[in-house]
Amino acid sequence: MAGDDLIELKFRLFDGTDIGPNKYDPSTTVASLKEAILARWPQGTEIAPKTINDVKLINAGKILENTWTITESRVPVCELPGGVITMHVVVRPPMLDKNNERPLAKDPKTNRCACTIL
Template identity: 80%
Template sequence: MAQDDSIELKFRLFDGSDIGPDKYDPATTVASLKEVILARWPQDKEITPKTINDVKLINAGKILENNQTLAESRVPVGELPGGVITMHVVVRPPQLDKNNVCTEKQLGDAQKQNRCTCTVL
Protein backbone atom coordinates (compact mmCIF):
# COMPACT_ATOMS: atom_id res chain seq x y z
CA MET A 1 0.00 0.00 0.00
CA ALA A 2 1.52 3.29 -1.08
CA GLN A 3 1.65 5.95 1.59
CA ASP A 4 0.10 8.57 -0.74
CA ASP A 5 -2.93 6.43 -1.59
CA SER A 6 -3.86 5.41 1.94
CA ILE A 7 -6.94 6.78 3.66
CA GLU A 8 -6.76 7.57 7.35
CA LEU A 9 -10.02 6.68 9.09
CA LYS A 10 -11.41 6.70 12.58
CA PHE A 11 -14.73 5.22 13.59
CA ARG A 12 -16.99 7.23 15.91
CA LEU A 13 -19.16 5.03 18.12
CA PHE A 14 -22.63 5.90 19.43
CA ASP A 15 -21.28 7.22 22.74
CA GLY A 16 -18.73 9.55 21.13
CA SER A 17 -15.69 7.31 21.67
CA ASP A 18 -13.49 6.39 18.71
CA ILE A 19 -11.76 3.37 17.23
CA GLY A 20 -8.62 4.45 15.39
CA PRO A 21 -7.34 6.38 13.54
CA ASP A 22 -5.67 3.89 11.21
CA LYS A 23 -4.65 3.94 7.55
CA TYR A 24 -6.43 1.79 4.97
CA ASP A 25 -5.92 1.07 1.29
CA PRO A 26 -8.65 2.47 -1.02
CA ALA A 27 -9.24 -1.14 -2.20
CA THR A 28 -10.33 -2.16 1.32
CA THR A 29 -13.95 -3.30 1.39
CA VAL A 30 -16.52 -1.97 3.82
CA ALA A 31 -17.01 -5.55 5.09
CA SER A 32 -13.29 -5.67 5.98
CA LEU A 33 -13.59 -2.39 7.86
CA LYS A 34 -16.53 -3.80 9.81
CA GLU A 35 -14.45 -6.87 10.74
CA VAL A 36 -11.76 -4.54 12.09
CA ILE A 37 -14.40 -2.67 14.09
CA LEU A 38 -15.76 -5.92 15.56
CA ALA A 39 -12.25 -7.06 16.51
CA ARG A 40 -11.43 -3.74 18.18
CA TRP A 41 -14.86 -3.11 19.76
CA PRO A 42 -14.43 -1.96 23.39
CA GLN A 43 -15.45 -4.72 25.81
CA ASP A 44 -16.96 -2.29 28.32
CA LYS A 45 -19.76 -1.18 25.97
CA GLU A 46 -23.32 -2.18 26.86
CA ILE A 47 -24.27 -2.58 23.19
CA THR A 48 -22.03 -4.99 21.28
CA PRO A 49 -22.48 -6.06 17.64
CA LYS A 50 -22.17 -9.79 16.99
CA THR A 51 -21.69 -9.82 13.19
CA ILE A 52 -20.78 -7.33 10.48
CA ASN A 53 -24.47 -7.21 9.54
CA ASP A 54 -25.20 -5.65 12.94
CA VAL A 55 -22.96 -2.69 12.03
CA LYS A 56 -23.73 0.18 9.67
CA LEU A 57 -21.00 2.60 8.57
CA ILE A 58 -22.04 6.12 7.62
CA ASN A 59 -19.80 8.50 5.68
CA ALA A 60 -20.97 11.91 4.45
CA GLY A 61 -24.58 10.96 5.23
CA LYS A 62 -24.51 7.73 3.20
CA ILE A 63 -24.73 4.17 4.51
CA LEU A 64 -21.84 2.22 3.00
CA GLU A 65 -22.52 -1.18 1.43
CA ASN A 66 -20.47 -4.23 2.51
CA ASN A 67 -19.38 -5.19 -1.01
CA GLN A 68 -18.05 -1.74 -1.92
CA THR A 69 -14.45 -0.63 -1.54
CA LEU A 70 -13.49 2.67 0.00
CA ALA A 71 -12.74 4.00 -3.49
CA GLU A 72 -16.15 2.87 -4.81
CA SER A 73 -17.83 4.42 -1.78
CA ARG A 74 -16.30 7.74 -2.84
CA VAL A 75 -14.40 8.21 0.36
CA PRO A 76 -12.16 11.19 -0.41
CA VAL A 77 -8.56 10.12 -1.04
CA GLY A 78 -5.93 12.70 -0.20
CA GLU A 79 -8.36 15.62 -0.04
CA LEU A 80 -7.40 16.30 3.56
CA PRO A 81 -3.61 16.28 3.71
CA GLY A 82 -2.77 14.82 7.10
CA GLY A 83 -6.47 14.77 7.93
CA VAL A 84 -8.50 11.94 9.37
CA ILE A 85 -11.90 10.99 7.96
CA THR A 86 -14.47 10.15 10.62
CA MET A 87 -17.03 7.45 9.84
CA HIS A 88 -19.98 6.99 12.14
CA VAL A 89 -20.78 3.50 13.42
CA VAL A 90 -24.39 2.54 14.07
CA VAL A 91 -25.24 -0.76 15.73
CA ARG A 92 -28.50 -2.39 14.72
CA PRO A 93 -30.55 -3.24 17.82
CA PRO A 94 -31.17 -6.96 18.41
CA GLN A 95 -34.25 -8.24 16.60
CA LEU A 96 -36.95 -10.22 18.36
CA ASP A 97 -38.06 -13.48 16.82
CA LYS A 98 -41.43 -13.40 15.08
CA ASN A 99 -42.62 -15.98 17.60
CA ASN A 100 -41.57 -13.81 20.54
CA VAL A 101 -44.87 -11.99 21.08
CA CYS A 102 -45.88 -10.72 24.50
CA THR A 103 -48.84 -12.42 26.12
CA GLU A 104 -51.54 -10.36 27.81
CA LYS A 105 -50.15 -11.35 31.21
CA GLN A 106 -46.65 -10.20 30.25
CA LEU A 107 -48.11 -6.97 28.89
CA GLY A 108 -50.04 -6.42 32.12
CA ASP A 109 -46.93 -7.12 34.20
CA ALA A 110 -44.94 -4.65 32.12
CA GLN A 111 -47.57 -1.96 32.60
CA LYS A 112 -47.51 -2.56 36.35
CA GLN A 113 -43.77 -1.95 36.27
CA ASN A 114 -44.47 1.37 34.53
CA ARG A 115 -42.59 0.43 31.35
CA CYS A 116 -43.57 1.00 27.76
CA THR A 117 -43.97 -1.92 25.40
CA CYS A 118 -44.33 -2.21 21.68
CA THR A 119 -45.68 -5.09 19.62
CA VAL A 120 -44.97 -5.32 15.90
CA LEU A 121 -47.24 -7.67 14.00
Protein backbone atom coordinates in the same frame (compact mmCIF):
# COMPACT_ATOMS: atom_id res chain seq x y z
CA MET B 1 5.58 5.56 -2.23
CA ALA B 2 2.79 3.15 -1.41
CA GLY B 3 2.41 4.57 2.12
CA ASP B 4 1.34 7.92 0.68
CA ASP B 5 -1.71 6.32 -0.93
CA LEU B 6 -3.13 5.06 2.37
CA ILE B 7 -6.32 6.67 3.69
CA GLU B 8 -6.60 7.49 7.38
CA LEU B 9 -9.97 6.58 8.91
CA LYS B 10 -11.48 6.65 12.37
CA PHE B 11 -14.82 5.25 13.39
CA ARG B 12 -17.18 7.13 15.74
CA LEU B 13 -19.34 4.81 17.82
CA PHE B 14 -22.87 5.65 18.99
CA ASP B 15 -21.62 6.55 22.49
CA GLY B 16 -19.12 9.10 21.15
CA THR B 17 -15.98 6.99 21.51
CA ASP B 18 -13.66 6.46 18.57
CA ILE B 19 -11.87 3.46 17.11
CA GLY B 20 -8.72 4.56 15.34
CA PRO B 21 -7.46 6.45 13.48
CA ASN B 22 -5.77 3.79 11.35
CA LYS B 23 -4.51 3.83 7.77
CA TYR B 24 -6.12 1.63 5.13
CA ASP B 25 -5.47 0.84 1.49
CA PRO B 26 -8.02 2.53 -0.83
CA SER B 27 -9.02 -0.88 -2.23
CA THR B 28 -10.13 -2.15 1.22
CA THR B 29 -13.80 -3.15 1.22
CA VAL B 30 -16.40 -1.90 3.68
CA ALA B 31 -16.85 -5.51 4.88
CA SER B 32 -13.14 -5.60 5.80
CA LEU B 33 -13.52 -2.31 7.67
CA LYS B 34 -16.44 -3.77 9.62
CA GLU B 35 -14.33 -6.81 10.55
CA ALA B 36 -11.60 -4.46 11.82
CA ILE B 37 -14.21 -2.56 13.86
CA LEU B 38 -15.49 -5.81 15.42
CA ALA B 39 -11.92 -6.82 16.32
CA ARG B 40 -11.28 -3.45 18.02
CA TRP B 41 -14.72 -3.03 19.65
CA PRO B 42 -14.37 -1.72 23.23
CA GLN B 43 -14.80 -4.44 25.84
CA GLY B 44 -17.44 -4.08 28.53
CA THR B 45 -19.97 -2.11 26.48
CA GLU B 46 -23.66 -2.90 26.85
CA ILE B 47 -24.34 -2.93 23.13
CA ALA B 48 -21.90 -4.85 20.97
CA PRO B 49 -22.37 -6.22 17.46
CA LYS B 50 -21.93 -9.94 16.91
CA THR B 51 -21.37 -9.97 13.13
CA ILE B 52 -20.58 -7.47 10.40
CA ASN B 53 -24.28 -7.57 9.43
CA ASP B 54 -25.10 -5.94 12.80
CA VAL B 55 -22.97 -2.91 11.86
CA LYS B 56 -23.78 -0.07 9.47
CA LEU B 57 -21.09 2.42 8.39
CA ILE B 58 -22.14 5.92 7.43
CA ASN B 59 -19.93 8.41 5.60
CA ALA B 60 -21.24 11.86 4.66
CA GLY B 61 -24.84 10.72 5.19
CA LYS B 62 -24.53 7.62 2.98
CA ILE B 63 -24.93 4.08 4.34
CA LEU B 64 -22.03 2.14 2.86
CA GLU B 65 -22.53 -1.24 1.18
CA ASN B 66 -20.27 -4.16 2.16
CA THR B 67 -19.02 -4.64 -1.41
CA TRP B 68 -17.86 -1.03 -1.87
CA THR B 69 -14.23 -0.08 -1.50
CA ILE B 70 -13.00 2.92 0.46
CA THR B 71 -12.41 4.72 -2.83
CA GLU B 72 -16.05 4.18 -3.86
CA SER B 73 -17.26 5.29 -0.41
CA ARG B 74 -15.37 8.56 -0.22
CA VAL B 75 -16.82 12.01 -0.69
CA PRO B 76 -13.81 14.06 -1.85
CA VAL B 77 -15.63 17.40 -1.53
CA CYS B 78 -15.86 17.05 2.26
CA GLU B 79 -12.30 15.84 2.83
CA LEU B 80 -9.19 17.82 3.62
CA PRO B 81 -5.92 16.62 2.08
CA GLY B 82 -4.02 14.59 4.65
CA GLY B 83 -6.97 14.71 7.08
CA VAL B 84 -8.63 11.90 8.97
CA ILE B 85 -11.99 10.74 7.61
CA THR B 86 -14.57 9.99 10.31
CA MET B 87 -17.16 7.31 9.59
CA HIS B 88 -20.08 6.78 11.93
CA VAL B 89 -20.91 3.31 13.23
CA VAL B 90 -24.51 2.26 13.91
CA VAL B 91 -25.36 -1.05 15.57
CA ARG B 92 -28.54 -2.92 14.69
CA PRO B 93 -30.82 -3.26 17.74
CA PRO B 94 -31.53 -6.77 19.10
CA MET B 95 -34.13 -8.79 17.21
CA LEU B 96 -37.66 -9.15 18.58
CA ASP B 97 -39.10 -12.45 19.74
CA LYS B 98 -42.01 -13.01 17.35
CA ASN B 99 -44.06 -14.93 19.92
CA ASN B 100 -44.33 -12.21 22.55
CA GLU B 101 -43.01 -9.09 20.70
CA ARG B 102 -40.38 -8.38 23.34
CA PRO B 103 -36.71 -7.69 22.71
CA LEU B 104 -34.50 -10.72 23.10
CA ALA B 105 -32.02 -8.65 25.12
CA LYS B 106 -32.22 -9.09 28.88
CA ASP B 107 -31.85 -5.39 29.62
CA PRO B 108 -34.95 -3.31 30.36
CA LYS B 109 -35.99 -0.67 27.89
CA THR B 110 -33.58 2.27 27.78
CA ASN B 111 -33.83 5.69 26.22
CA ARG B 112 -33.16 5.32 22.51
CA CYS B 113 -33.74 7.43 19.49
CA ALA B 114 -37.25 7.05 18.09
CA CYS B 115 -36.67 8.93 14.84
CA THR B 116 -38.70 8.15 11.76
CA ILE B 117 -37.21 8.83 8.36
CA LEU B 118 -39.80 9.57 5.72
